[in-house]
Amino acid sequence: PLTSLSLADSRLKAELSTVLSALGSNSSLTHLDISGNAMGDMGAKIMAKALQINTKLR
Numbered sequence: 001p002l003t004s005l006s007l008a009d010s011r012l013k014a015e016l017s018t019v020l021s022a023l024g025s026n027s028s029l030t031h032l033d034i035s036g037n038a039m040g041d042m043g044a045k046i047m048a049k050a051l052q053i054n055t056k057l058r
Helices: 014-025 040-053
Strands: 004-006 031-033
Touching: 014 040
Parallel strands: 004 031
Antiparallel strands: none
16 A cells, blocks of 8 residues: 655646645655645645644654
């Protein structure tokens, strides 16, 4: 299973929302690096919601 994913400096904007939305259904991922991406306010809200569901991320 996928346990670590680095999307650092991938220049993701709107696409990042799709990735973050999928976090809720991935129970094996423990490390996610999304630094250097412009996720904006909407991305931050989606990330907060995903983190409420996926408590495995560190």
